[in-house]
Amino acid sequence: MRNMQQRIADRLGRLLIAGISWVVVAYLALPLIVVVAISFTTTEYLRFPPQGATFRWYWRFISDPTFVEAFVLSGGLAAAATAAALLLGIPAALVFARKRFPGSAALSAAFLSPLVLPTIVLGAAILQYASALGFARSFWALFAGHVVLVTPYVIRTTLASLSGMETTTEEAAQDLGATPAETFFLVTLPQIKPGVIAGALFAFINSWINVEVSIFNSTAQLETIPVKLFNYIQFNIDPTLAAVSAATIYIAIIAVVAIDLSVGIEKAAINTTADTRN
Secondary structure, eight states: OHHHHHHHHHHHHHHHHHHHHHHHHHHHHHHHHHHHHHTTOOSSSOOSSOSSOOSHHHHHHHHOHHHHHHHHHHHHHHHHHHHHHHHHHHHHHHHHHHOOOTTHHHHHHHHHGGGTSOHHHHHHHHHHHHHHHTOTTSHHHHHHHHHHHHHHHHHHHHHHHHHTOOSHHHHHHHHTTOOHHHHIIIIIHHHHHHHHHHHHHHHHHHHHHOOHHHHHTOBTTBOOHHHHHHHHTTTOOSHHHHHHHHHHHHHHHHHHHHHHHHTOHHHHHHHHHHHHHO
8 A cells, every 4th residue: 555655646747747847848938939939920010820831031131231241240249159169168078177287177167257256247357458458349350259259069979978987998999009189080089989079069149149259349341140140120010020030949959960960968967967967
């Protein structure tokens, strides 16, 4: 009897947790569903539920060269910043994971500090720094700001992968005559690949959606898509906003699917939090 009551209680507990989880997921997904739905409305204003269905607002977005240029700039900037973050973040993570030297903890905290600093502070700091060196409000100022912003994501996920990796395989490879570069590319990198891929995708997404760092170094001819939307909404309120926002949602969904297909959502989540628990 007691065992039956325990099983019933366990089943009710699982159902309760599942129900709460679905409510939370629905709460988080509802704004995205509303934005996507509004992007198909036939009215000249934002309306939910949408009236009718049309691709008119997507066509207006695609036919506007300023929006297309902003999309291309955002994509190129995010890709370049992610590539630079990988080149900087992976070696930094290797040093922090394998070496202990005076000031290593402070240096690690400095590399990871953009995760806790308000991004608007980073944007203002990059503007001041770029102005002092003479390249403010240029692509390179945007690039520098985004590299600072996204590099910590690569470091965190790579550190998490390295923390669960044994060094014996690397030592064995070097004992058998492998150079440090060969050891890294043939032994270390394949084992930390999930963390590297997850960090790269999170870096790309955060660069793509950033407003605060970008807005300080943008001009009328140099606008990322979030900045373009921020400026557009000050003078226009129409479903074009929803169409552009929906397009960014589609890109984010593609990135999440890429994470799931490459390393798995669960593994990616573990990689981003394991180093905090350790």
